[in-house]
Amino acid sequence: MIKEPALNGMAYTEQDRRDPLLRPGNSNCGGCGMSNLMQMLRRATGERELKMVVPACCAAVTSGSFPESVFGIPTIMSTFASAASVATGVAAVAQLNAERTRVICLAGDGGTYDIGMGTLSAAAERNEDILYLCYDNEIYGNTGGQRSSATPAGAATTSTPRGKQEIKKDIIGIMAAHRIPYAASISLAHSDDTLRKLQFALDARGFRFLHVLSPCPTGWKSEPAMGIELVRLAVRSGLFPVFEVFDGERYVINVEPEFSNEALMMYLSLQRRFRNTGVTEEILRPSIERYWNYLRLMSGRIVPAKRN
Amino acid sequence: MSVELISANHAAALSAILAARANRTARGFCAGVYPITPSTECMEYLCSQEIEKGNVIRADSEHNAMGICIGASAAGARSFTTTCSNGLAYMVENCVAAAGYRLPIVMSVANRTLGPPWNIWADHGDSLLLRDLGWLQLYSADNQEVFDTVLCAFKLAEDPRVLMPALCCMDGFILSHTMSQVDVPSQEQVDRFLPPVDIPQRLDKTAHTLGQMEAPHASVMHRIQHHQAMLGAEQLYAEIQDSFAEIFGRRPADPLVTYRAEDAETLIVSMGTLGVTAERVVDQLREQGQAVGAVRVRMFRPMPDTGLSKIFAGKQRIAVLDRDVSIGFGGVLWGEVRGFADPATIVQNYMVGVAGGDVRPEHMLNLLVDLQQRRESGAPQIVEVA
Numbered sequence: 001m002i003k004e005p006a007l008n009g010m011a012y013t014e015q016d017r018r019d020p021l022l023r024p025g026n027s028n029c030g031g032c033g034m035s036n037l038m039q040m041l042r043r044a045t046g047e048r049e050l051k052m053v054v055p056a057c058c059a060a061v062t063s064g065s066f067p068e069s070v071f072g073i074p075t076i077m078s079t080f081a082s083a084a085s086v087a088t089g090v091a092a093v094a095q096l097n098a099e100r101t102r103v104i105c106l107a108g109d110g111g112t113y114d115i116g117m118g119t120l121s122a123a124a125e126r127n128e129d130i131l132y133l134c135y136d137n138e139i140y141g142n143t144g145g146q147r148s149s150a151t152p153a154g155a156a157t158t159s160t161p162r163g164k165q166e167i168k169k170d171i172i173g174i175m176a177a178h179r180i181p182y183a184a185s186i187s188l189a190h191s192d193d194t195l196r197k198l199q200f201a202l203d204a205r206g207f208r209f210l211h212v213l214s215p216c217p218t219g220w221k222s223e224p225a226m227g228i229e230l231v232r233l234a235v236r237s238g239l240f241p242v243f244e245v246f247d248g249e250r251y252v253i254n255v256e257p258e259f260s261n262e263a264l265m266m267y268l269s270l271q272r273r274f275r276n277t278g279v280t281e282e283i284l285r286p287s288i289e290r291y292w293n294y295l296r297l298m299s300g301r302i303v304p305a306k307r308n
Numbered sequence: 309m310s311v312e313l314i315s316a317n318h319a320a321a322l323s324a325i326l327a328a329r330a331n332r333t334a335r336g337f338c339a340g341v342y343p344i345t346p347s348t349e350c351m352e353y354l355c356s357q358e359i360e361k362g363n364v365i366r367a368d369s370e371h372n373a374m375g376i377c378i379g380a381s382a383a384g385a386r387s388f389t390t391t392c393s394n395g396l397a398y399m400v401e402n403c404v405a406a407a408g409y410r411l412p413i414v415m416s417v418a419n420r421t422l423g424p425p426w427n428i429w430a431d432h433g434d435s436l437l438l439r440d441l442g443w444l445q446l447y448s449a450d451n452q453e454v455f456d457t458v459l460c461a462f463k464l465a466e467d468p469r470v471l472m473p474a475l476c477c478m479d480g481f482i483l484s485h486t487m488s489q490v491d492v493p494s495q496e497q498v499d500r501f502l503p504p505v506d507i508p509q510r511l512d513k514t515a516h517t518l519g520q521m522e523a524p525h526a527s528v529m530h531r532i533q534h535h536q537a538m539l540g541a542e543q544l545y546a547e548i549q550d551s552f553a554e555i556f557g558r559r560p561a562d563p564l565v566t567y568r569a570e571d572a573e574t575l576i577v578s579m580g581t582l583g584v585t586a587e588r589v590v591d592q593l594r595e596q597g598q599a600v601g602a603v604r605v606r607m608f609r610p611m612p613d614t615g616l617s618k619i620f621a622g623k624q625r626i627a628v629l630d631r632d633v634s635i636g637f638g639g640v641l642w643g644e645v646r647g648f649a650d651p652a653t654i655v656q657n658y659m660v661g662v663a664g665g666d667v668r669p670e671h672m673l674n675l676l677v678d679l680q681q682r683r684e685s686g687a688p689q690i691v692e693v694a
Contacts, residue, residue: 065521081372089387090379096363119371
């Protein structure tokens with residue numbers, strides 16, 4: 001296993017696919033979490049054959065303009081709400097032709113939590129042979145940062161300038177309720193865990209869903225170089241639980257947080273989206289605890305983690 | 309070849325199934341389908357069939373039915389779906405995408421009124437929503453034509469010189485639910501007519517991106533290519549008719565179906581089953597010594613402009629019957645074809661049978677009485693027939 005937490009997949013290793021999935025010259029913002037994800041996916045993919053569906057999202061802009069292609073694999077840009085249905089067609093034809101190719105969706109939170117939710121639910125219900133990757137920057141990034149149902153409570157966006165009131169939608173809970181073979185959240189700050197989950201999900205059959213908290217310096221108003229650290233703080237504070245669900249039943253918590261108030265305070269203070277909205281650690285703590293109680297119940301863990 | 313007593317929905321589905329099986333030696337067949345009245349029976353028939361190297365996926369919406377067809381076609385398979393009315397309206401965004409990727413998806417539409425207020429009867433307003441999107445559009449007037457049109461649409465759409473999606477339209481209920489005899493060819497004949505499809509832009513081994521962003525210049529070039537390819541489709545359709553006739557022993561209908569039009573002074577122009585009624589009316593009036601003829605516009609996209617100009621040349625009066633209303637303008641067909649008539653010709657628009665009104669010969673006879681009294685073209689008229 002490769003251990004290079006500081007680099008988080010940015011260095012090329014022997015495991016990596018030769019042609020990068022996200023080629024140099026792409027137009028992603030500096031510090032974009034999706035860039036990190038694509039680098040980790042490159043490593044996880046190795047020499048597996050991939051085809052990709054990208055709905056309207058930042059990755060649809062990243063790909064650059066015709067005729068160049070930034071993605072190192074055959075890719076189709078779908079309409080906003082259609083990633084999982086277009087992938088259904090691609091995967092069905094791959095199956096008819098007994099191909100080994102893996103079909104992946106790379107979609108943002110808007111295309112997953114909001115406009116693409118019906119499509120996603122239908123493909124999950126049919127248990128299509130698709131790996132669905134949601135890189136979640138918690139806003140509509142392309143359009144300048146409006147709220148989505150993935151935006152956390154207390155975050156200011158251009159459409160909720162005084163801070164969003166409602167809590168973030170529980171996407172893994174929704175996907176697990178479909179009893180799909182695999183649903184997991186990924187922390188880009190835990191590269192071993194990320195790599196293991198990506199590889200498992202690439203090889204598994206049926207509908208697999210991966211949720212990635214994707215730092216967005218542009219929308220979060222944070223330092224580009226701090227992205228991975230912000231994810232680590234979100235995990236440490238318990239705000240972003242890292243866990244996986246097999247067949248919608250077996251819950252496994254992968255990273256035990258410290259539930260550190262200090263981490264939560266740092267997470268909030270390092271992003272200007274939380275400034276001036278009045279959100280504090282004390283306000284967030286009850287909903288974090290409520291969710292972790294639920295996770296403990298589902299995962300069969302009785303002993304809660306140590307508190308500071 | 310066998311003769312079967314089937315509905316037009318069934319005919320469209322049967323035709324699609326034969327086309328699906330004809331691609332078994334290549335990348336197979338995959339369709340996304342979703343029910344809507346009056347197209348439902350077509351998708352039900354697809355779902356009832358075993359297709360070698362084929363998969364019919366029961367989608368959760370029309371939008372995603374077309375999404376699945378896009379994915380299947382982008383992966384190199386033959387693809388087909390069916391919908392109408394609000395289903396088609398819901399699907400429109402992905403219809404734009406299918407045309408933009410230049411994927412040869414064929415869709416059967418049992419034309420139905422758009423709502424609310426809800427109305428399930430025939431109206432061409434639904435398929436005409438797709439007028440400007442880069443889809444081929446063919447309108448049929450009987451069950452045999454529906455069957456033949458679907459086969460020809462695959463051949464036309466999949467031609468490397470065309471490569472774009474195609475709509476096969478039939479009037480909801482009037483055709484979709486009417487049983488009549490249809491000559492159904494054998495699989496072996498269809499195999500000969502419809503070779504395996506090869507979609508050159510399909511997602512294969514090479515890393516390339518389909519449908520990505522582009523600058524205005526590239527978009528204009530793509531529009532020009534699409535437009536030129538569409539314009540060329542009319543000529544290619546003639547080749548397809550020849551090949552069809554050679555293999556199946558009958559010739560599919562022309563892009564423009566004329567009836568006693570050559571020596572006519574007055575013409576009735578229409579689409580779909582209105583054209584069949586128009587032919588009966590022409591016969592009646594001819595018996596009374598009136599020089600009347602009819603033209604049925606079967607191919608709406610590409611618009612057979614030269615053909616229409618030739619047919620319209622020298623005519624005194626033309627009635628354009630529209631089973632649609634472009635609110636705030638008039639009939640869509642009238643708007644499209646009136647420019648092909650001589651400046652001196654009186655071209656009058658009658659929107660008749662709109663929203664499923666039952667157009668009988670006496671209604672058309674009344675319209676022609678009105679037309680014959682006119683000294684110049686008037687404003688489009690919506691005619692109530694119910």
